[in-house]
Amino acid sequence: MIKLFLAITMVGLLIPIAPGGNPEHAAPKRSITVPKPDDPGSGLPPGAIQTQTTFATIKITIDPLGKPLGAYQFQLTSPDASFKVLGVEGGGHPAFDHGRPPYFDPVVREAGADRLILAEYALPRLDAEQLPSEPVLIARVAVLFDQPIDADEPPAINLLLTTAGDADGNKIQANLSHTLQIPERPE
Amino acid sequence: MKIKKQTPLLLMLALLVGVSGWLQGCANEAREYAKRPSALSPQYDKSDSATGHVQELADVRAENRQLTQGQKLLALANPDDDIWVIIKPPKQDDPPQAANEDDQPGAGALVAIVPPTQGDPEAEPTLVPMPLKHTDVKASVAGYIATVDVEQQYHNPYAEKIEAVYRFPLPQDAAVSEFVMEVGPEDGRRQIRGIIREKEEAERIYNEARAHGLNASLLSQVRPNIFEQKVANIEPGKQIDIQVRYFNTLSYSDGWYAFTFPMVVGPRFNPPNSDSPVHAVGRGTNPRGTGTTISYLRPNERSGHDIALTLDIDAGVSIEEARCLTHTVSADNPGGNPNQLRVQLANHDTIPNKDFVFTFRVAGERMKSGLVTHVDEEGRGYFTLMMYPPADLKQLDRQPMEMVFVLDCSGSMSGEPMQQSKDAMRQALKRLRPADTFQVIRFSSNASTFGPEPVPATPENIREAVRYIDGLSGQGGTMMIEGVKAALDFPHDPDRYRVVTFLTDGYIGNEKQILHEMDRRIGAARVFSFGVGSSTNRYLLERMAKLGRGAAAYLLPGNDGGEVMDLYFDRISHPAMTDIEISWGAAEVAQVYPSRTPDLIVGRPVILTGRFSGELSDIRVTGRAGGERVSLSIGTDETAHHPALGQVWARRKIADMMDRMAMDGDHELRPTVLATALEYNLVSAYTSFLAVDASRVTQGSHGTTVHQALPVPDGVRYDTTVDE
Numbered sequence: 076m077i078k079l080f081l082a083i084t085m086v087g088l089l090i091p092i093a094p095g096g097n098p099e100h101a102a103p104k105r106s107i108t109v110p111k112p113d114d115p116g117s118g119l120p121p122g123a124i125q126t127q128t129t130f131a132t133i134k135i136t137i138d139p140l141g142k143p144l145g146a147y148q149f150q151l152t153s154p155d156a157s158f159k160v161l162g163v164e165g166g167g168h169p170a171f172d173h174g175r176p177p178y179f180d181p182v183v184r185e186a187g188a189d190r191l192i193l194a195e196y197a198l199p200r201l202d203a204e205q206l207p208s209e210p211v212l213i214a215r216v217a218v219l220f221d222q223p224i225d226a227d228e229p230p231a232i233n234l235l236l237t238t239a240g241d242a243d244g245n246k247i248q249a250n251l252s253h254t255l256q257i258p259e260r261p262e
Numbered sequence: 263m264k265i266k267k268q269t270p271l272l273l274m275l276a277l278l279v280g281v282s283g284w285l286q287g288c289a290n291e292a293r294e295y296a297k298r299p300s301a302l303s304p305q306y307d308k309s310d311s312a313t314g315h316v317q318e319l320a321d322v323r324a325e326n327r328q329l330t331q332g333q334k335l336l337a338l339a340n341p342d343d344d345i346w347v348i349i350k351p352p353k354q355d356d357p358p359q360a361a362n363e364d365d366q367p368g369a370g371a372l373v374a375i376v377p378p379t380q381g382d383p384e385a386e387p388t389l390v391p392m393p394l395k396h397t398d399v400k401a402s403v404a405g406y407i408a409t410v411d412v413e414q415q416y417h418n419p420y421a422e423k424i425e426a427v428y429r430f431p432l433p434q435d436a437a438v439s440e441f442v443m444e445v446g447p448e449d450g451r452r453q454i455r456g457i458i459r460e461k462e463e464a465e466r467i468y469n470e471a472r473a474h475g476l477n478a479s480l481l482s483q484v485r486p487n488i489f490e491q492k493v494a495n496i497e498p499g500k501q502i503d504i505q506v507r508y509f510n511t512l513s514y515s516d517g518w519y520a521f522t523f524p525m526v527v528g529p530r531f532n533p534p535n536s537d538s539p540v541h542a543v544g545r546g547t548n549p550r551g552t553g554t555t556i557s558y559l560r561p562n563e564r565s566g567h568d569i570a571l572t573l574d575i576d577a578g579v580s581i582e583e584a585r586c587l588t589h590t591v592s593a594d595n596p597g598g599n600p601n602q603l604r605v606q607l608a609n610h611d612t613i614p615n616k617d618f619v620f621t622f623r624v625a626g627e628r629m630k631s632g633l634v635t636h637v638d639e640e641g642r643g644y645f646t647l648m649m650y651p652p653a654d655l656k657q658l659d660r661q662p663m664e665m666v667f668v669l670d671c672s673g674s675m676s677g678e679p680m681q682q683s684k685d686a687m688r689q690a691l692k693r694l695r696p697a698d699t700f701q702v703i704r705f706s707s708n709a710s711t712f713g714p715e716p717v718p719a720t721p722e723n724i725r726e727a728v729r730y731i732d733g734l735s736g737q738g739g740t741m742m743i744e745g746v747k748a749a750l751d752f753p754h755d756p757d758r759y760r761v762v763t764f765l766t767d768g769y770i771g772n773e774k775q776i777l778h779e780m781d782r783r784i785g786a787a788r789v790f791s792f793g794v795g796s797s798t799n800r801y802l803l804e805r806m807a808k809l810g811r812g813a814a815a816y817l818l819p820g821n822d823g824g825e826v827m828d829l830y831f832d833r834i835s836h837p838a839m840t841d842i843e844i845s846w847g848a849a850e851v852a853q854v855y856p857s858r859t860p861d862l863i864v865g866r867p868v869i870l871t872g873r874f875s876g877e878l879s880d881i882r883v884t885g886r887a888g889g890e891r892v893s894l895s896i897g898t899d900e901t902a903h904h905p906a907l908g909q910v911w912a913r914r915k916i917a918d919m920m921d922r923m924a925m926d927g928d929h930e931l932r933p934t935v936l937a938t939a940l941e942y943n944l945v946s947a948y949t950s951f952l953a954v955d956a957s958r959v960t961q962g963s964h965g966t967t968v969h970q971a972l973p974v975p976d977g978v979r980y981d982t983t984v985d986e
Contacts, residue, residue, distance in 0.1 A: 128470060130470075130471065130474055130476060130954065130956040131956055132956045132957045159459075159467065160457055161457065161467065161471070161478075161952060161953065161954035161956060162443065162454040162455060162456055162457065162952075162953040162954050162955065162956075163454065163455045163457075164452060164453060164454050164455070165453070175442060175453060175455070175505075176442060176453045176454060176455035177455070178455070179455070215957065217454065217953075217954045217955060217956035217957070218956065219467060219470070219471075219954075219956075256957060258474075258476065258956060258957055258958050258959045259959065260475065260959045261959060261960075261961050
């Protein structure tokens with residue numbers, strides 16, 4: 076069962092931004108003048124093209140339905156909104172903390188659109204009690220949709236659970252869900 | 263759906279078919295994939311037989327007593343605790359111990375005291391805040407393959423948001439295959455694994471993310487050995503870390519394996535009309551219009567950027583001797599294992615202004631097997647073979663030589679590099695025989711020669727040449743193309759073996775043009791290149807030697823030029839093994855790189871890497887040397903394994919194709935290079951790593967771009983190499 080939550084606070088980003096930093100922003104330990112002369116003076120950085128795109132983070136949660144979760148693999152696609160994967164984070168549960176973010180299939184482009192295959196495994200020699208058995212965040216995927224995202228018509232996100240296993244390597248049932256978060260520009 | 267290369271993914275498939283005990287195997291294999299140093303030890307099929315470690319250490323200590331001061335090596339062995347300390351005597355320009363002390367509360371590590379010898383000794387140090395505050399290098403060597411993790415810590419010391427841009431060197435054969443951006447830790451440490459994308463697309467997305475105010479980072483290749491890191495929207499007082507992992511092979515020369523980590527890009531000279539120049543400008547100077555601009559700190563300036571480096575070596579056989587001539591390091595062998603060594607950069611030698619070069623020699627002159635293999639989860643086999651020259655070559659004498667020395671007399675060579683080069687050339691002239699001829703060519707803004715044509719190596723001519731060499735000095739530009747033309751354009755004496763020896767730091771921006779012209783003119787000449795200085799352009803020097811079927815060597819600061827030249831003459835005093843053919847036994851072997859097998863020279867093995875299926879055994883190499891047929895067999899009974907060989911192979915394949923594109927203008931190879939880089943997750947001329955944190959928009963606009971200013975390399979004068 077896929078639970079979809081869309082939090083859209085901005086539509087059609089890439090609004091030209093005034094040059095210079097925010098003067099109200101807290102200064103660091105001491106104030107140093109930013110060196111010249113690399114700033115072109117425009118609101119956009121050099122090379123930036125104004126397009127109707129949307130940056131977002133897809134947060135993926137797995138529910139192992141009460142069984143200790145030892146490993147999983149899933150595939151992420153979007154059938155109606157082409158997106159590009161820009162980075163992958165782990166979910167932060169200590170059982171899956173290898174000191175580095177999870178690896179994913181680097182061949183993400185398929186038929187003109189990205190798809191992501193990600194697999195993870197728990198640290199070795201963990202007891203079942205140390206593994207999550209409740210819904211747990213397992214990945215945050217930064218993406219760029221090649222279109223504006225309308226809050227009333229969120230893009231469909233397909234999550235396919237390839238497999239999930241418990242601490243003994245036995246296959247278990249699990250459900251995947253996700254939320255889509257679009258970053259909010261600070262006031 | 264096709265799953266590639268990700269061990270965990272395959273293991274998940276194993277789960278689907280109900281493989282018992284899968285989970286532990288998953289963890290084990292995934293740990294191997296994660297390439298933790300401890301997981302990368304070579305797995306030899308035979309047990310190691312090295313013994314007598316304490317005695318070896320004592321030998322090292324005894325030998326070190328005999329070393330000259332110039333060699334700067336002292337190993338202290340304590341048989342009780344197995345600790346070595348390799349000490350480089352401090353030079354006057356070594357920073358004082360207190361160099362990194364803050365003199366302003368809360369200033370962080372971004373402020374340092376300028377070492378007095380970098381400018382006016384009486385001048386007050388100038389403190390220059392810069393975004394890159396620290397680089398942490400953790401390298402592990404298994405067999406002769408290095409896995410190197412580099413972490414760059416960017417911090418914003420300014421009152422406004424910035425984009426940091428840093429151009430830095432990596433080994434020219436580095437297979438850069440992992441990229442992680444870490445934001446925080448004030449928001450909680452969050453690590454984002456980046457993705458490889460086509461270069462133009464990655465740049466476009468990065469610029470969009472920057473314009474949105476997102477934290478983003480982009481790693482691109484500027485040259486095969488120069489990379490550019492951009493980090494967008496670093497807020498005041500905040501830090502973003504970039505973690506890069508690469509693999510490469512060690513070099514081997516005359517019994518010594520060498521691990522090299524370059525630390526700074528040297529300032530380049532760009533001849534007029536260079537198509538992709540690398541400009542050297544003073545900090546705060548406007549970037550030049552075309553090409554790449556690198557900013558340098560002025561002589562009385564220093565940023566707080568420092569470096570830490572740890573190197574773990576597992577040679578598979580006993581390490582008999584080790585040296586670091588470039589830095590002060592400490593070394594010990596963990597657990598008393600004589601095959602292993604842990605090396606750490608000393609706390610007071612952390613200014614990244616020269617290459618780190620660590621060399622070691624093992625029992626029996628070489629590692630057990632030069633053959634390393636890996637079969638990936640899709641059944642694709644990869645191998646890397648370090649092919650050593652046959653011992654027979656040392657019994658064969660050389661034919662008369664036509665020796666051409668080409669000396670770089672540009673401004674960047676002034677000082678110690680020029681003196682070392684002169685010492686080396688004087689020594690080389692002494693080693694010539696009466697039947698040989700020689701020529702000396704100097705180049706800077708133009709080229710001139712000792713004589714109108716090569717002269718016989720008579721005592722009188724040699725004395726005259728020494729006087730000519732004594733009068734040379736370093737000043738002016740680096741029109742290396744003139745040196746190349748002068749060295750290769752005159753008629754070849756068919757009765758003599760022509761050897762062209764370049765002595766240069768390689769600080770030029772038109773490498774492609776140089777290599778192209780060399781390729782056109784080289785004929786039967788052999789080219790040997792000597793990199794002279796603390797941070798030479800190793801990409802150029804290695805490629806010149808490869809084109810010229812010779813070898814590259816390096817004269818580091820403190821090296822005795824005469825001694826290095828003696829080794830060189832020992833090498834060229836025997837014929838090379840040419841016309842090499844390799845029989846791979848029962849295995850099917852394909853896509854071997856370099857695609858043209860180089861000649862084998864005494865003291866210098868050749869590294870080949872390729873794909874295979876079947877069993878690699880009974881490898882036999884045949885060729886010709888001095889008119890005789892010679893052959894050798896490659897032992898395969900002690901084959902080692904390494905999980906990163908696919909990426910090492912892919913990087914070599916890309917380098918080979920890029921060479922062909924540069925030489926032949928064959929741009930049809932571009933799609934193949936791109937596909938290979940994307941498939942193997944590698945940075946290349948056409949692919950870049952990108953990472954974006956799309957969870958949060960930072961305060962303010964995209965901020966100002968700050969180029970990380972670099973120190974000029976140790977021993978290089980700012981005033982003769984950097985534009986103001």
